[in-house]
Structures are given as structure tokens and as C-alpha cells.
Amino acid sequence: MSNEPDWSQWREANRAMWDERVPIHAASEMYDQDAFRDGKNTICPFEEEEIGDVTGKRLLHLQCHMGQDTLSWARRGAAKVVGLDFSAPAIATAQGLAEDIGIGRDRAEFVVSDVYQAPLAVPDADYDIVYTGIGALDWLPDIWKWAETAASLVAPGGFLYVAEFHPFTHVLGWENGTEILEDYFKSEPMVTDAPGTYTDFEARTVNNVSFERAHTLGDIVTAISAAGLRLEFLHEHDFTLFRRFAGLVPGEHGFLTTPQGKPNLPLMFSLKASRPAA
Template identity: 60%
Template sequence: MYSPTPEDWHETNRARWDERVPIHAASEFYDLDAFRAGKDALRDFELAEVGDVTGRSLLHLQCHIGLDTLSWARHGASHVVGLDFSEPAVETARSLAADLGLSQERAAFVAADVYDAAEAVPDRSYDVVYTGSGALCWLPDIERWAETAASLVAPGGFLYVAEFHPLTDSLDDETGSRVVHDYFVRDPWVDTTPGTYADLDAVTVHNRSVEWVHPVGEVVTALAKAGLRIEFLHEHDASLFPRYGALDRHEDGYYRFPADRPRIPLMYSVKASRPA
């Protein structure tokens, strides 16, 4: 029998993210000064897999403070829209867009729940719908997400997802070598860890969060069921942060297991298109 989803999951998660926005904006992790000066927030494999976005419209679901969204604009997207359920995050993203001299016609940000995106965003469809790392774990219903995201993909366009591999949530935090959690778990995971990944020592009050694990097969099946054609599913042996103590940081900025350790997927990416 599954544990029920807490009724306050949405308000709980939003309070947590609202509190962390100013911490993230001031952190070395996000380094907004470097971003304003031209630093790219996108990963090399994302740029290669998405391809040239010049002249294309792009919607970024669950955009947080908008660095990835604005980076796509820098790479030539004609019109980018970022959506997030945190008002402070959206305000920070709008401020960053202004700092970069981008008009609202080039870069717009909307405060709304991802499940309400079809009604909240300014256009009915986009050439590219993008979701970055660490987004899907905050959603209880992946089929509803897939239906919403798919509905916003223009004919001839595609959805691109880059995510942390759910297998990583099944392994022990110290070494990443032992299976200690059920990969197929459907119960919500309630955490109360203070601080934030961008500043582990930050003093925080809203520390409760509710998250879910979505197996890769569940995500891909939901996208196919929503009417999109799966172009590829790629698994990557690198992570964006030291998920386990055993990971080493490489010159390219990614974290990987030592060469004498068997590799496992730490991230994955999916491209799913809508026929023209």
C-alpha cells in the first residue's frame, strides 16, 4: 500500500524554494556576476543534443531563477519563456533579463504551476520545450506533466529533458555502491534537511520538502502516451554535483566515479518530437 501524498505538498515545496531564491542569487554556486558577464549556464551535452536554436521559440518549464532560460536566448532563440511556481524566482529571472538588456519580447517569465502551463504561458506552442536538471522530482504526477508539456510542443518541434538518473536515488549516499532504496518506489519522500545545495551552511527555516522518484521508463512511456515520438534516450556517466563521496571532479566540471570503479548512469536526457 502506498503512502498518501501530503495535502500540503505544493505549499510546502513552494515555501522552501521561495526562501532559497535570495540565497541562490547571492551564492558562488550560481555566480550571477559571472553570468551577467557572459558565463554560459548550459551543459555541453545539452547544447549538442538540442542543437541550434537560432530563430526558434523556447519554453523552459520549472526555470527557477532563469539562468538556463536566458542562456538559450544568448544562443540565439528568438523568444524564450521561463515558467516557475516561485514568485521570487520569477522576479529574480526578470531582473536578470533586464540586466542583460533583453526585452520582454525576447525573454518573458511567468509565475505559475507547471501543471497550469498551457493556460499561463503567452503562446500556445513552442519550437522547443525544455526542462533542466532537478525538476521532475518535485512533481507527483508524471503523466499529467507529460500531457501538459506535450501540448505545448509545436508541430515539427520537440521536448528536451535533461535529468538526474533516478538510479542515483537507490544507492547509498556515501559510496554509491550499494542498493539501499527501492528503484520503483511510488511513495513521496519527505525531507527536512536545512540549507541548500548552493550553500550547505545557509540558515533556513522552511526545510521540509516533498519529492518523488520517477523511473526512466515511466518518464519515456508518459511522453509516448502523450503523443510525442521518442527520438533518443541517452544515459550519461557524469553528474553536475558530488552526489556521492566517491565521485571525483574532472577538468570538464563534471563528477564521475574513479576509473577503477564500474560506471553507472548518473544523468539521462530525452528528446521527444511532435510530427510536423
Template identity: 60%
Template structure:
């Protein structure tokens, strides 16, 4: 059940939640750390196609968790830096980098402090996959992205579509929530997306809904030029009980009207 709140406690509350879940995620089948250590790539096929060749380019991954996607870009030739507000996550990322011999720099920081924390600018800023819902101010986020991009560099955002958040979780057929309500949402749920039955203590979280229009408008206002916005009819987990697995993706059953469940965009700093 959603409880609507007005709160500026989000940073500490959410950090406590993510800190506790790092060891659970590290041991989960969802992240398959053993497979990654053996050479697997965690990036999605559409991301690889839309970002293009990163060989020799500098890339910053904002809100990187424990860095498997960050290190996957390193495997593809990028010179990477990852940033996350969770110290246990960054400690784990550094350990995985050492174990795999991948060259990467990882920094503990709130994303809004990225320009100072990273101390550099980059050819590519990569972010998303459930990242923006943890941030209260998407305009400030877009300004942060612009501040860490080199002229001619680009932002690549791959994210869950907010339209999917307004549908009921069981069937995905009924509008259950208000797309335009921007009130912070407080949740109190044990476990985590890798282990719904996991025993956890810090179960409170505060999340924020940003419409696609909010995100695009913020990016443009920050001085970036939108190159494309793609909407996708699939997602990366069983968002609704009716979804069927299709390789890396989950889709609605054949013949059912489709809805957008993810989106991706690319925007250049001119």
C-alpha cells in the same frame, strides 16, 4: 532520513522551500551570477550538442528557477519564455534579463497550468536538471508538455538519473533505497545544495521518484515520438563523497564500475 508520506500538500510546502532559497542561490558561487552577467553560459556541453541550433526558434523552459539556463538559450538566439511556481524566482529572473539586456518573458505558474499561463505554443520545450522529482504526476506533466509544443516541435529533457537516487550517499556503492517505490518522500533538511550550512526556516520538502520507464512511457502516451534516450556516467555535483570533478562534471574514480547518473532525451510532437 526519509519519511514516507501520503500528501497532497506538496505544492505549498515545496513553494515555501524554494521561495526562501532564491536569495541564497542568487548570492552563491554555485550559480556565479556575476559570471553570468559578464557573459558566461550555464548550459552543459551535452545539452548544447543534443538540442542543436536554436537561432530564431521559440523555446519554453518549464520549472526554470531564476532563469539562468533560460537566458543562456536566449544568448544562443532563441526566443524564450520561462515558467516557475516561485514568485521570488521569477522576479529575480526578470531582473537578470533586464540587467543583461536579454529578451525573455517570465511567468509565475504551477507547471501543470503552463498552457494557460504561457498562452502560446513553442518550437522547443526545455526542462530538467532536478525538476521532475517535484511533480507527483509525470503523465500529466507529459500531457502539459505536448500541449505547449508546436507540431514538429520537440521536448528536450536533461535530468538526474533515478538509479543514482537508490545508492547510498556516502560511497554510491550500495543499494539503499527501493527503485520501484513510488510513495512520496518527505524530507526535512536545513540549508540548500548551494550552501549546506545555510540558515533556513522552510526545510520540509515532498519529492516523488519517477523511473526512466515511467517518464518515457508518459511521453509516448502523450503523443510524442521519442528520438533518443541517452544515459550519462557523470553528474553535475558531488552526489557521492567518492566522486571526482572533471571539468563541468563529476565522475566515479577511474577503474571503478560506472553507473548512470544523468539521462537526456528528445521527443517530437508529430
């Protein structure tokens, strides 16, 4: 008998939730796919700076959703990008976008797979860059197994890059971002049952149950290190993409941050972890 936990309820509920929301996201102003087709870049400036030149690199994007970030890396010169997501409608949307902007399958390939099964699903055994974009890690039940999976796909001389919302933000209340309301060291899943989505809170949806887990920053970094990668940097940022708290105000590059004169908070983080060259 396997000792593996049964995450089937978690996985299937989340898959149904995301599948239903793909067309809502694709039509939204937030994703603005018309602007993307016209050349809009969706990679954050700090990601571009921290990852550096991707020209000629092979890049794997885990949990890629509709593939706009994935394709943005192709536009920035990556030799081959592969996007992976467990939502078939999201992958179909990504493939359609690639066709619309004239990036063929020799340069951009998208696969439907649970992230834990990525080594069996992606076309190559390893990649120069394994990339996980913003808003992905909370949906994972097991950060340790994820780190092992991601690390196994990093080629010698390559690296894993993660940009993510800071787990500390889970403990703070919506109104001002200063009141402690939740336990930071929470082991049980966060279960949500609410209609709508982050691009349209008023959207009428049916598949509304979802599961998340607030992994601590310590667990994320330790899991990656334990998987055999060497941490190059861990940066914490005082800005974020979404209005996580009511009191945030616009900052540079379209980000949101705390108002001047208020205490700065860690709202996002990014890290790079490498595998030594053979």
C-alpha cells in the same frame, strides 16, 4: 466531485521551501550571477549538442528557477524564450537578470505558474522547443500529468527535451555509490525536513519540509510517449553536475564521475521527443 488528487500540501510546502532559498541561491558561488551578467553560459555542452541550433526558435523552459538557463538559450539565438516557475521570488530574480543583461521582454518573458497550469499561463499556445532543465522532475507528484502538459505545448515539428539526474541514483548510498539502500520502484513521496540548501548546506532556513518523488526512467519515457510524442533518443550519461556520492571525482567540462577503475554508473540521462509536423 473531482477525482484529481489533492497535491496542495505538496505544492505549498515546496513553494515555501523554494521561495526562501531563492536569495541564498542568487548570492551563491554555484549560480555566480555576476559571471552570468558578464556573459557566462550555463547550458551544459551535451545539452547544446543534443538540442542543436536554436536560432530563430521559440523555447519554453518549464520549472526555470532563476532563469539563467532560459536566458542562456536567448543568448544562443532563440527568437523568444519563456521561463515558467511557481516561485514568485525566482521569477522576479529572472526578470531582473534579463534586464541586467539587456534582453527585453520581447525576447524573454517569465511567468509565475504551477507547471501543471502552464498552458493557461504562457503567452503562446505552443513552442518549437519545450525544455526542462536539470533537477526538475523529482519535484513533480504526477509524471503522467506533467507529460501531457509538456506535450500539449510542443508545436507541430517541435520537440520536448529533458536533461535530468538519473533516477537510479536514488537507490544508492552516499558513501561510495555502490550500496543499494532504497527501493527503485518507490511509489510514496520522499519527504525531507532539513535546513540548508544545495548551494549552502549550513544556511539557516525555516521552511524546510519538502516533497519529492523518484519517477522511474520507464515511467518518464512511457508517459512522454503516451502523451503523443515520438522518442528520438534516450541517452544515459556517466557524469553528473553535483556530488551525488562521496567517491565521485572531477571529469571533463566540470562534471563529476566515478574514479578510473571503478564501475561506471548511470548518473544522468537526456531525451528528445518530437511532434510530427502538420
